[in-house]
Amino acid sequence: MNPEQIVASLKALMEEGQTPGKVLTDAADLDNYGKDWTKIYPPKPMAIVLPKTTEQVQALVRFANENQVALVPSGGRTGLSAGAVAANGEVVVAFDNMNQILDFSASDRTVKCQAGVVTEQLQNYAEDNDLYYPVDFASAGSSQLGGNLSTNAGGIKVIRYGMSRDWVAGLKVVTGKGDILDLNKDLAKNNTGYDLRHLFIGAEGTLGFITEATMKLSRKPDNLTVLVLGLNDLTNTMDVLQTFQKQIDLTAYEFFSHQAMGHVLAHGQVQAPFETEAPYYALLEFEAVSDQVMDDAMALFEQCVENGWVLDGVISQSETQAQNLWQLRERISESIAPRTPYKNDISVVVSKVPGFLQEIDAVVTEHYPDFEIIWFGHIGDGNLHLNILKPEDMAKEDFFEKCQQVNKWVFEIVERYQGSVSAEHGVGMTKKPYLEYTRSAAEIAYLRGIKQVFDPKGVMNPGKIFD
Numbered sequence: 001m002n003p004e005q006i007v008a009s010l011k012a013l014m015e016e017g018q019t020p021g022k023v024l025t026d027a028a029d030l031d032n033y034g035k036d037w038t039k040i041y042p043p044k045p046m047a048i049v050l051p052k053t054t055e056q057v058q059a060l061v062r063f064a065n066e067n068q069v070a071l072v073p074s075g076g077r078t079g080l081s082a083g084a085v086a087a088n089g090e091v092v093v094a095f096d097n098m099n100q101i102l103d104f105s106a107s108d109r110t111v112k113c114q115a116g117v118v119t120e121q122l123q124n125y126a127e128d129n130d131l132y133y134p135v136d137f138a139s140a141g142s143s144q145l146g147g148n149l150s151t152n153a154g155g156i157k158v159i160r161y162g163m164s165r166d167w168v169a170g171l172k173v174v175t176g177k178g179d180i181l182d183l184n185k186d187l188a189k190n191n192t193g194y195d196l197r198h199l200f201i202g203a204e205g206t207l208g209f210i211t212e213a214t215m216k217l218s219r220k221p222d223n224l225t226v227l228v229l230g231l232n233d234l235t236n237t238m239d240v241l242q243t244f245q246k247q248i249d250l251t252a253y254e255f256f257s258h259q260a261m262g263h264v265l266a267h268g269q270v271q272a273p274f275e276t277e278a279p280y281y282a283l284l285e286f287e288a289v290s291d292q293v294m295d296d297a298m299a300l301f302e303q304c305v306e307n308g309w310v311l312d313g314v315i316s317q318s319e320t321q322a323q324n325l326w327q328l329r330e331r332i333s334e335s336i337a338p339r340t341p342y343k344n345d346i347s348v349v350v351s352k353v354p355g356f357l358q359e360i361d362a363v364v365t366e367h368y369p370d371f372e373i374i375w376f377g378h379i380g381d382g383n384l385h386l387n388i389l390k391p392e393d394m395a396k397e398d399f400f401e402k403c404q405q406v407n408k409w410v411f412e413i414v415e416r417y418q419g420s421v422s423a424e425h426g427v428g429m430t431k432k433p434y435l436e437y438t439r440s441a442a443e444i445a446y447l448r449g450i451k452q453v454f455d456p457k458g459v460m461n462p463g464k465i466f467d
């Protein structure tokens with residue numbers, strides 16, 4: 001079939017049933033739906049399909065198998081590894097029109113969502129029902145549940161609540177072969193062999209489509225309070241973490257460098273937390289459920305100052321103030337975006353963070369003294385974001401090429417520390433060449449075997465994770 005015939009067939013498929021889907025082929029739509037946040041690979045999809053039902057998705061997959069058409073699942077396109085990019089004439093399947101909340105059970109504390117439900121929509125729905133969906137990050141206003149689960153998104157609350165995976169009670173998927181599977185039936189206990197649900201979480205759309213997910217909710221946190229500290233030295237991040245964790249259950253522990261904060265402040269609308277300048281900052285969040293917890297937090301803060309780890313600090317006195325302090329961390333990505341950052345999203349076990357970070361910082365600074373390095377991340381769970389900013393006068397292609405050269409050294413350190421080349425953003429295309437720094441050859445062979453079972457004709461998101 002040629003592209004015109006494929007598009008005509010897709011249109012016919014989407015017209016079947018009572019709720020027709022859509023097919024888009026305008027240049028602006030192809031450009032918009034063919035890329036994610038990475039913007040490294042020029043988008044070149046053949047067409048965009050917006051289905052309305054799981055059955056339409058199944059019909060699409062069956063058609064793709066019969067005609068060897070490559071499909072790229074697309075959520076909110078906030079991905080940072082080019083997992084949702086269609087650069088080779090693929091058909092993009094976007095879930096914007098499958099964005100309904102289908103069911104809610106107060107007694108099970110679960111909510112059944114279509115894949116296109118936006119993360120913030122789920123958070124707000126939980127809130128309206130006096131409950132809490134704890135997976136959160138700066139792109140929650142645009143990212144979709146299907147994308148969150150396919151990347152197993154983490155974010156700012158992992159230290160207390162875990163990753164997206166931990167909140168999935170059940171999934172409806174269409175496999176790459178075109179079968180509809182209802183995985184786990186939303187059960188809390190179901191030990192009946194392999195849990196296929198977890199294979200689809202983090203699969204980046206390479207095994208099939210997630211069309212529905214039943215998500216668990218939690219009790220609402222009480223009086224979330226934020227403490228921002230200026231730290232004397234990088235290793236102090238771990239001293240402070242250990243000191244607080246002995247007494248208080250933190251709901252977040254983030255860090256950012258002085259340079260990162262500089263970009264946020266220059267971007268506007270956010271104020272410095274205090275006058276004292278520090279090389280690094282930590283943001284702690286906890287539930288101040290009683291005066292006693294608040295007193296404990298103040299005593300721990302003083303202890304950290306006495307030990308010479310902390311130079312200054314501020315604690316929120318209201319919800320608004322807490323939200324304002326969060327902006328210092330949440331606005332980093334957006335404030336450096338105009339500088340075309342090359343992003344690395346690496347992790348190690350928490351205890352190894354300071355040595356790991358110092359080694360990588362030294363390597364990058366030694367080889368690229370002219371590049372501006374921005375460090376921030378979810379340091380409480382061992383996840384660091386290394387952002388290298390493009391010098392204004394350097395061409396994008398030259399810059400990315402230089403960054404790829406430095407990757408080798410960075411990932412050798414990651415491998416030596418038994419860390420991960422992608423903590424939470426996924427592999428997609430950007431980290432595909434580096435998979436073996438974290439996964440062994442035997443593991444990768446098993447991954448390929450699993451792909452073969454669910455998608456024997458290779459129609460699902462080809463070229464992502466591995467070739």
Ligand SMILES: Cc1cc2nc3c(=O)[nH]c(=O)nc-3n(C[C@H](O)[C@H](O)[C@H](O)COP(=O)(O)OP(=O)(O)OC[C@H]3O[C@@H](n4cnc5c(N)ncnc54)[C@H](O)[C@@H]3O)c2cc1C
Nearest residue numbers: 075076077078079083137144146147148150154155205210
């Ligand atoms: C400012 C900013 C901050 C961010 N902060 C964080 C953070 O703190 N933590 C974090 O983990 N991530 C973060 N991200 C990355 C991104 O938001 C997450 O990876 C998110 O989960 C992607 O969701 P999405 O809907 O945008 O997915 P997309 O980018 O559209 O797709 C991501 C992957 O999922 C696949 N996919 C999408 N929908 C489906 C489906 N229905 N079925 C099967 N496969 C599907 C795609 O093919 C692709 O491989 C951030 C991004 C930005 C821009």
